[in-house]
Amino acid sequence: MNKNLKTLFFKISDVTSKLNTLIPKKRDRIVIYSNWGFRDNIRTLYQYLVDNGYQDKYEIVCASNNFYHLKKDNKVKFVSIYNGLYYFLTSKYFFYSFGKYPIKPTKKQMVVNLWHGMPLKKIGNLENGMENIDYNFFTKLVSSSDLFTPIMKAAFNANDEQMLLVGNIRNDELFEEEKDKNIIWMPTYRNSKNYHDSQDAIIFSLDDTEFSKVNKLLLEYEYHLYIKLHPLEESHFKFKNNYSNIHMLSEETISQHYGTLYKFLGTTSALITDYSSVFLDYYLLNRPVAFTINDYEEYKENRGFVFDDVKSLMVGPTVSNFDDLLEFLNSVMKSEDEFYFERNEINSKVNSIQRDFTKTLLENVGIEK
CATH class of the missing domain: 3.40.50.11820 (CDP-glycerol glycerophosphotransferase, N-terminal domain)
Known part of the structure; x- marks a missing residue:
């Protein structure tokens, strides 16, 4: 303007x-x-x-x-x-x-x-x-x-x-559905084409061979991985193959099949994200969260955070590469969680109201x- x-x-x-x-x-x-x-x-x-x-x-x-x-x-x-x-x-x-x-x-x-x-x-x-x-x-x-x-x-x-x-009143919906064998990946919006060609944004760097390995692992444990991109980034990401246990979630799909995103979040067993504040809401469920923050310093320099050390609020493992991703998925599907009590502590600081x-x-x- x-x-x-x-x-x-x-x-x-x-x-x-x-x-x-x-x-x-x-x-x-x-x-x-x-x-x-x-x-x-x-x-x-x-x-x-x-x-x-x-x-x-x-x-x-x-x-x-x-x-x-x-x-x-x-x-x-x-x-x-x-x-x-x-x-x-x-x-x-x-x-x-x-x-x-x-x-x-x-x-x-x-x-x-x-x-x-x-x-x-x-x-x-x-x-x-x-x-x-x-x-x-x-x-x-x-x-x-x-x-x-x-x-x-x-x-x-x-x-x-x-x-x-x-x-956030949408958090009421986190408690409406029973937990299921679903894992959701929600990367935040980068607002730069450079990120899509970079290893820093892991979701965009994975190839079909790696997605096939993820799909095989999910299939073994009967879990499903749902990828929810920002609406402005959905056009940048397309699968070349169809996967039985990996799915894309658009706003249209969510509205048609699940009602709302947060109602669907309530069915998930774990969350993968980065700088999206969704993990603060997800702490209310006290379920595993992993963080993909390879570009932390660059993001901090270019966009900036409201806290000097936003990492202090991120309770969970860091996923820096494909092997880390597989390790986290394995831990979720085997019900291994070493961050339960720490997440609960941070939750009390970021969510004064619980229900x-x-x-x-x-x-x-x-x-x-």
Whole structure:
């Protein structure tokens, strides 16, 4: 976005914010918004509301660009993100996780930024060159623990009164399904083609022979490995062969077959990841986690972390090469886990709340059934 267009954008935002103060708000309407697919925390919120009958007391409106395979309750209204603007301006309760309307809420509104996980990488005002951008378009901002509250405050230029210690509500879904013989690999988004040609990003360096060996091992123990890439990286990774026990997970596949990613995560026996904050949520299950962080120093230099030593939060073995990968998979399938107690200790630091996340959120913002 060029400078003149950005200046015009914020002028329009300022005018709309002033207009918002003049429009009456409907106190019994809840709006749930996402401009990047109806998923993650907002989908969890929707499902909790309709499963518990809140649509009988409140008018619930969902605004998104893509509802995937959401089972739509006939008492809930579903609109586009453009029509959603009307409902933002006329409603008391508004929740978002991806995207937002850059309009300041009034004192008569409860606008909650649910975000999508506690940050390990620098976000918002913590990013270089982004220090002066206004990201504070909410009444409340969630945090999962006292460790992350100052980080979230700094990233969004929020004050103490705006912080809401309720955790990530999507974590409710971790406990909905029974554990199965599934292992999930979730590398974070690198945002650089160079990573795809590098040995540092292990997922991209494995060849068909190595995947065949992994598949054979999984088949022996009757386990399945699911690979979930960031939506922007799915096009960079394709199998040349079909494997019986290795599967790709897209947002579309997850929505169609499993409902949500976190519901599927609850079925897994172990997680492989790197700098994705998903492992902080996964600690709630206290199941094995392995980390692929060969490019740690480069990533720290280029993107930056919110902690000086983010490795101190990473409890589990480091997978640096193919042999390490096989060793970790073997340990999981043989039920060997030497990090159980250490993970539990770190979990208490990063997740102040352990259960009933959505219920806690609604109680804190004044929504009662």
